[in-house]
Amino acid sequence: MPHEKTPDPSRGAAEPLLRIRDLHVSFPTDDGTVHAVNGMDLTLGRGETVGLVGESGSGKTVTSQALMGLLKETRASVTGEILFDGTDLNALDEDRMRAWRGKKIAMIFQDPLSAMHPFHTVGAQIAEAYRVHNKVSRKAATAVAVDMLGRVGIPDPKRRAAAHPHEFSGGMRQRAMIAMALVCEPELLIADEPTTALDVTVQAQILDLLGDLQRETGTAVVLVTHDLGVVAEVCHQVVVMYGGQCVERGAMRDVFRDPRHPYAQGLLASMPSLADTAGRLTPIPGFPPSLTTLPAGCLFADRCPQTHLVPDDLCRSARPELAGSAAHPSRCHQEVHAIQREAAR
Amino acid sequence: MTDSPVLPSRPPSGADGEADGPAPAPATPPATPSAGGGAAVTARSLLGTAWLRIRRSRIALAALAVIVLMVLFAVLAPLLTGIEGQDPYTTRTSPDVLDDYGTPGLPLSYYRYPSGEHWLGLEPGLGRDIFARMAHGARISLVIALLSTAVSVVLGTVLGAAAGYFGGKVDMVISRIMDLFLAFPHLLLVLSLTPILQSRLGGTALDRGSLLPIASLVIILGFFGWAYLARVVRGQVLSLREQEFVEAARSYGASHRSIILRQIIPNVMGVVLVYATMMIPTNITAEAALSFLGVGVKDPTPSWGQMLNAAQAGNWYLTDPWFLAVPAGALVITVLAFNLLGDAVRDALDPKSSRG
Numbered sequence: 001m002p003h004e005k006t007p008d009p010s011r012g013a014a015e016p017l018l019r020i021r022d023l024h025v026s027f028p029t030d031d032g033t034v035h036a037v038n039g040m041d042l043t044l045g046r047g048e049t050v051g052l053v054g055e056s057g058s059g060k061t062v063t064s065q066a067l068m069g070l071l072k073e074t075r076a077s078v079t080g081e082i083l084f085d086g087t088d089l090n091a092l093d094e095d096r097m098r099a100w101r102g103k104k105i106a107m108i109f110q111d112p113l114s115a116m117h118p119f120h121t122v123g124a125q126i127a128e129a130y131r132v133h134n135k136v137s138r139k140a141a142t143a144v145a146v147d148m149l150g151r152v153g154i155p156d157p158k159r160r161a162a163a164h165p166h167e168f169s170g171g172m173r174q175r176a177m178i179a180m181a182l183v184c185e186p187e188l189l190i191a192d193e194p195t196t197a198l199d200v201t202v203q204a205q206i207l208d209l210l211g212d213l214q215r216e217t218g219t220a221v222v223l224v225t226h227d228l229g230v231v232a233e234v235c236h237q238v239v240v241m242y243g244g245q246c247v248e249r250g251a252m253r254d255v256f257r258d259p260r261h262p263y264a265q266g267l268l269a270s271m272p273s274l275a276d277t278a279g280r281l282t283p284i285p286g287f288p289p290s291l292t293t294l295p296a297g298c299l300f301a302d303r304c305p306q307t308h309l310v311p312d313d314l315c316r317s318a319r320p321e322l323a324g325s326a327a328h329p330s331r332c333h334q335e336v337h338a339i340q341r342e343a344a345r
Numbered sequence: 346m347t348d349s350p351v352l353p354s355r356p357p358s359g360a361d362g363e364a365d366g367p368a369p370a371p372a373t374p375p376a377t378p379s380a381g382g383g384a385a386v387t388a389r390s391l392l393g394t395a396w397l398r399i400r401r402s403r404i405a406l407a408a409l410a411v412i413v414l415m416v417l418f419a420v421l422a423p424l425l426t427g428i429e430g431q432d433p434y435t436t437r438t439s440p441d442v443l444d445d446y447g448t449p450g451l452p453l454s455y456y457r458y459p460s461g462e463h464w465l466g467l468e469p470g471l472g473r474d475i476f477a478r479m480a481h482g483a484r485i486s487l488v489i490a491l492l493s494t495a496v497s498v499v500l501g502t503v504l505g506a507a508a509g510y511f512g513g514k515v516d517m518v519i520s521r522i523m524d525l526f527l528a529f530p531h532l533l534l535v536l537s538l539t540p541i542l543q544s545r546l547g548g549t550a551l552d553r554g555s556l557l558p559i560a561s562l563v564i565i566l567g568f569f570g571w572a573y574l575a576r577v578v579r580g581q582v583l584s585l586r587e588q589e590f591v592e593a594a595r596s597y598g599a600s601h602r603s604i605i606l607r608q609i610i611p612n613v614m615g616v617v618l619v620y621a622t623m624m625i626p627t628n629i630t631a632e633a634a635l636s637f638l639g640v641g642v643k644d645p646t647p648s649w650g651q652m653l654n655a656a657q658a659g660n661w662y663l664t665d666p667w668f669l670a671v672p673a674g675a676l677v678i679t680v681l682a683f684n685l686l687g688d689a690v691r692d693a694l695d696p697k698s699s700r701g
Contacts, residue, residue, distance in 0.1 A: 102597035115593040119611045131598040
């Protein structure tokens with residue numbers, strides 16, 4: 001693994017906080033190797049929010065696990081570069097990675113009820129997360145935890161800190177989870193479907209809270225979600241994932257206004273719209289590809305309604321690269337060969 | 346002696362349904378309204394709930410009372426025998442006390458049965474005070490049972506948790522050792538190992554109150570009891586380590602040690618507790634059996650098993666059944682109480698039984 005300290009001239013204000021280059025993750029199983037992530041790229045600046053969007057099995061969660069280094073010491077094989085603040089996380093060993101987890105990179109989970117320990121009080125769990133990285137007494141850590149609970153908008157934090165997770169409502173629990181993740185003031189927060197388990201009104205509150213805390217602390221956020229509405233609300237950047245690849249990325253507005261990849265187009269078309277009340281939603285036909293035997297061509301080819309626009313059956317014989325404008329590339333042969341695509345619409 | 350209690354599945358680690366709902370009427374008789382009313386939703390841990398349920402079961406309370414009495418009996422043995430004015434070692438062989446004619450050594454009937462002077466009568470043959478020997482024997486029997494259970498529980502929990510958590514080679518090695526221990530013919534091995542261990546630890550000539558047989562029984566019983574528990578714990582941990590709160594703990598940088606101690610172990614405590622309450626009576630009987638067979642606690646040191654052995658050794662149970670009945674009765678009552686309590690603990694920790 002390249003571990004050299006590259007004298008990077010571009011390092012400085014322009015250097016992004018996180019740069020993932022050509023990340024591959026595969027898991028050996030009895031049924032063959034599952035290729036969960038196949039060449040993922042991602043760039044994220046300080047204080048920015050990027051949305052990782054895709055359906056189940058598109059590699060969003062595995063990407064975030066690889067980012068946290070949670071796949072170390074497992075049978076998973078992780079290759080590629082995860083440059084965080086200039087350090088390749090993938091080259092760190094478990095012990096050094098552990099020192100970074102929580103302190104520099106933290107994570108919140110979809111279901112805070114199962115992500116918090118049922119027997120310990122909420123305050124004790126937040127205090128424990130703080131004590132892992134800060135040598136302070138239990139008492140001092142509890143004070144920090146109470147303070148943090150207040151900051152995430154839990155009323156009467158002192159009393160609530162002594163309660164167990166199951167005594168919290170769903171929204172309060174997610175707030176507590178956020179408090180636990182942010183207690184060491186990490187530079188990067190990975191939010192793995194943080195609002196999926198919540199109802200819509202609470203969802204909005206939690207997203208607002210995340211936004212507020214982000215402005216307050218300058219934490220960058222990777223928001224993993226399949227909810228395009230959530231992305232539209234909070235993200236600066238969007239990365240659309242399919243089959244463990246980034247199939248399209250760009251600024252939130254650009255991707256929503258002008259999706260380049262047929263899959264992104266399909267995702268947006270399958271979203272209910274307030275403006276267009278006529279008729280049924282348009283689903284994307286078919287299923288995601290089997291991750292054990294990846295097709296030779298484009299991973300989306302079997303479900304793509306636009307393969308006929310590409311000559312020589314390229315879609316099924318060659319895997320496209322990310323192409324198009326640097327700010328908004330997509331992984332489609334139409335983009336590669338600059339095919340006039342307006343006809344397809 | 347291979348006791349395989351049916352262990353409950355792990356209580357829901359706060360899964361859905363933990364927070365909700367009015368409880369259905371409990372199956373156990375009188376539900377005290379003050380205890381479980383929905384009004385006061387205070388922090389109630391799994392063990393807290395279990396305790397509430399135990400408190401509501403008469404059988405469990407009676408069993409608990411018996412156990413407390415037995416423990417007090419053992420702890421206060423010097424005090425009680427002091428009040429009685431006897432000690433467990435003084436022999437009385439004069440013809441005034443022990444029969445000299447038909448059955449030599451049989452206490453005369455005044456001394457054979459409970460009296461103000463000797464609360465449970467005298468032992469045939471040597472004329473020692475049965476109450477004093479019972480009390481001091483209770484200390485030894487209970488200490489052996491509790492300590493050997495503690496050894497098993499610690500070994501079983503730690504090794505089982507390590508096997509389940511780390512998996513791979515660690516799991517392989519520990520699991521094979523478990524299999525090995527489970528495959529051995531328990532009783533035979535214990536029977537043959539105990540005297541060897543005793544002689545290795547310091548000879549076979551035993552003084553009164555020697556700690557040697559106690560230590561060797563604790564080691565042997567403890568060492569052969571952990572494998573089953575370890576296997577159960579391993580199974581639990583195997584599913585626990587995939588739980589999201591473990592991943593969450595890793596994601597804030599917790600070490601393996603802290604994850605095992607703070608995240609995993611609390612979740613297996615229920616199972617461990619149930620197993621421990623079931624293992625204590627097994628170990629009480631095991632101690633008695635070994636002492637009865639002559640490889641455990643030996644005369645003059647008293648233990649309940651040693652007293653059974655004494656009753657059997659001189660065929661005294663034919664002429665003085667009382668001498669057999671006292672330790673046997675105490676043993677039965679104590680083991681029964683522990684078993685009933687174990688059942689109650691298991692029921693109380695079972696989330697599928699009606700909630701309290």
